[in-house]
Amino acid sequence: MNTTEVLQLLRAHEVRNVTCIAPDGSWPVVWTRARGVHVWDAEGRRYVDLTAAFGVAATGHANPRVVRAAQRQLTRLLHAMGDVHPHPLKAQLARELSRITFERWTERPRESASGENQPLLTGKTLFCNSGFEAVEAALKTAVLATGKPGVIAFEGAYHGLGYGALSVTHREFFRRPFRAQLGRFAHFLPFPEAAPDRDHDGWLERLADAARRILRRAKIGAVLVEPIQGRGGIRMPPPEFLPWLRRFCDEHGALLIVDEIYTGFGRTGRWFACEHTGVVPDVICLGKALAGGFPISACVGRADVMDAAWPESRGEALHTSTFAGHPVGCAMAMAQLSEIERLKLPERAALVGTWLLERLGALRAPRTGLRLSARGMGLMVGLEVRRRDGAPAGEEAFRIVKAMLRRGYILLTEGEHGNVLSFTPPLTISKPQLRGAIAALQNLFGGPIPG
Ligand SMILES: Cc1ncc(COP(=O)(O)O)c(C=O)c1O
Secondary structure, three states, X not given: OOHHHHHHHHHHHOOOOOOOOOOOOOOOOOEEEEEEOEEEEOOOOEEEEOOHHHHOOOOOEOOHHHHHHHHHHHHHOOOOEOOOEOOHHHHHHHHHHHXXXXXXXXXXXXXOOOOOOEEOOOEEEEEEOOHHHHHHHHHHHHHHHHOXXXXXXXXXXXXXXXXXXXXXXXXXXHHHHHHHHOOOOEEEEOOOOOOOOOOOOOHHHHHHHHHHHHHHHOOEEEEEEOOOEOOOOOEXXXXXXXXXXXXXXXXXXXXXXXXXXXXXXXXXXXXXXXXXXXXOOOEEEEOHHHOOOXXXXXXXXXXXXXXXXXXXXXXXXXXXXXXXXXXXXXXXXXHHHHHHHHOOHHHHHHHHHHHHHHHHHOOOOOOOOEXXXXXXEOOEEEEEEEEOOOOEOHHHHHHHHHHHHHOOEEOEEEOOOOOEEEEOOOOOOOHHHHHHHHHHHHXXXXXXXXX
16 A cells, blocks of 8 residues: 555544544655664655664664564464463563662662672562553552552653543643543643753752642642653753652652653653653653553552552452553563663763754754754753744744654654654664764754744
């Protein structure tokens, strides 16, 4: 099927709201194949994917070891019985998730004959299918563990669109049509953005005041936060933010839940973004890159917190779903995690990301009347586009994305106004591949942006 045929079918039979189809054919392209950092469309054109398809393809699209793990699993055990009859890989993956999170975060040298390190904490996992569901599992964990239903979340936050997750997602666009059916347990605080051109004096006092006001009227069992807001526009908080949230949660008996669905698995230059400030959360939500392209996600909590929250099963699980802990997803995740480790992708993302941020930071667009500013960490970088008067240039940003698509680069816009070009490529991307993208952008900004 060619592009036109696919889009015609979608127009006829998919809900209208899903795929944005430009009448002039400039958007979207139809993906038929992907490998490494490349994607091919239905017309055989090749693109460099600067999005890793929402950050999923961290080890590259169709990483051969991940694919082989999936193929082996497909022929052996395609489906098991989630919460009833388990399969070995689920146990192994839960063990692995504990190792790379709580155990690694709290490892202390042991004074034993063997000289082995001994972690202070271990983790326990609740497997889910998508990111939003992992967030909802974390919300359930918090209310079960603390008995307090209130949740502090942040302006600009994106935690997914299921009703539980939507209740803690901030953007009005997603909330408005469903407001009457949303839970009312979320209380939003401003997300303190560490932008150099903004005045942040006293931000911590203001935040603490606002948090205290919330505590006076609600029983808060959890603070839910993205260490860097991804879909909110690659917004980075000051380094003091997460440590302050940790102290706040400790003082007020709330769980600190970090949503690392976007930032996890090396994306920001560390295995997890919370590691940049040394903060150990109570619960971490994981998804996207976990399996490199299979809908599997995880809510991983400190073992003692999870045990306090979730009672022993007597035959009926409180939170489960048909495909939870899917064997193919688990097999892929095991391979994906070992690829991230083998290829040292967090270190690579840190190095290549610093280089990318510098280059994007040097871009100017004098002939377009647009102001650009770059920010980010590792290979999670945003290029904000504003008009000369400072207004967010969402339309222009989308035109840039379309123009880049014509030049063979897949990009996305993020942020409430869609005016942040986001760069979240596979962590395997090379500098020459990025150099091409930067040259194409520079070329575009050298003249007026095509409509
Ligand atoms: C930080 C964060 N949390 C949750 C989600 C929701 O994940 P999913 O779309 O897999 O439900 C996303 C998706 O972009 C995300 O970026």
